[in-house]
Amino acid sequence: MTQEQDQQPRGTRVRGTKQASALASALTSLPGFCSAQEIHAELRRRGETVGLTTVYRHLQVLSETGAVDTIRDPSGEILYRQCGSTVHHHHLTCRVCGSSVEVEGRAVEQWAEKVAAEAGFTAVDHTVELFGLCPGHSASPMEPPA
């Protein structure tokens, strides 16, 4: 588990980013994608006093920077996950446990560019979300054949 390790109590540190590091730490510890409010709850659970506003703002900044990756839940909720690579990619997320696998989106990007070019569209942005059942949750014996 992660225990609060006071690295720099009060001194040489980037501008008022105690909450930022706490947020980053929480993000690292959280396994898969999770909502902003879940992250906030996790921080609160740790005893960190971080406001929901700050969580949202940092998440927004981090997503713009590319430090975290954002997807959209089927219900429209935004989920965040720490993501080191800044390149564009996609995720395959388990509906049950939330674990996600980074998948290569090269084929999709090529396809997107192709269909965009054929239609004469420019500045095309694409959103691809993949949700499924991970190997550990694929076996559903309680699902009788319809």
Place this chain on the structure above:
Amino acid sequence: MTQEQDQQPRGTRVRGTKQASALASALTSLPGFCSAQEIHAELRRRGETVGLTTVYRHLQVLSETGAVDTIRDPSGEILYRQCGSTVHHHHLTCRVCGSSVEVEGRAVEQWAEKVAAEAGFTAVDHTVELFGLCPGHSASPMEPPA
């Protein structure tokens, strides 16, 4: 939600209400994707007395039926559009005018199935949204002196 009683219909499943036809008519007249509230506003503009609840309910039913296609705005808002084909497909939508082009998603579906199989995932559902600038709105970075 589980009010779907697919018992053998004696004749008509849904009652021929004028709101339903008005909604269908509005959907037909509206060019591209539009939000539920825009559709409601359009109906009101026409003088039709249709409640927002009814608009949402019909839109939901229609989307389940496949009569309308739904996408998600970058802001998370759900947009609807009349769509005759019930097969799974995707859209390339202009950010400016909202016009959309149906694009063939076969390549994406194959890709999705492939990466899902490689990761051992099952029951994978994919969401693909394409937003761009249509030929008429492809503004170059340098605004030409009009």
Place this chain on the structure above:
DNA sequence: CCGAGAATAAAAACGATTATCATTAACAGC
């Protein structure tokens, strides 16, 4: 050490969607 300025956090605002429930209207039978 003090001040300027940004960052923070609590609460309220906001917007889209959904649930509630009394009322209305459609369809079928008479």
Place this chain on the structure above:
DNA sequence: GCTGTTAATGATAATCGTTTTTATTCTCGG
């Protein structure tokens, strides 16, 4: 054609995630 049953309707309020507001706190620079 009229009436009854039953589903559909629709105004309001609730819900939920997100954004904005505003006062306060804190870091940094001088």
